[in-house]
Amino acid sequence: MPQIVIENLFNLRINSSSVHRKVIEIIHENGIDWMHACGKKGRCTTCKIIVKSGSENLSPPTKPELDFLKLGRLKTDERLSCQAELTSGELVVRVGELNKFPHVAYSK
Template sequence: MPKIVIKNLFDKTISAPKGEKSVLKIMQEDFQDWMHACGGKGRCTSCKMIVVEGMQNLSEVNEFENRYKEKGALNANERLACQSILEEGEITIEVPDRNKLPHLTYSY
């Protein structure tokens, strides 16, 4: 079964269904708080995640993400959690510093 590891949340590990839901939706269903200002519609970059490992296990970059890449708002190692679908395997991600929520404790 696919899984998500959030490195700077003390290696929080979440089991995920294969290729069915966005990374954001999987985290929400596991009661993991993650910034998402536009409600998961790909209209902002507040749900940005840094992909440390497993980029190849995510769906292809879509039109919303390409728009932000072209504007310099998404780096090569970043994806929008609301637009990325975990198709197989495992991903290891981090919360970017600017998107950290004040009520959570991060490991770094």
């Protein structure tokens, strides 16, 4: 069963019963606020995730992600949660400092 672990949300574990779903969809369906200024269209980087492990369980980077990588707006260990699909296994991520909401309590 695919699973997302968000380290700096107190190691919150989210199980998904389906595969090939966008990471942000899985997060939102579980009642977790996650920034997405462009409406989940891959036009900004506000929904980015910092991938700590499990990158092999994600779909290949999309054109918008590759473009942002070339522009230096994404690092090699970052993906857009609105573009990356969870294909299997466990994915461990963090919320970036610039992408944190002020109303959400985060852990270290």
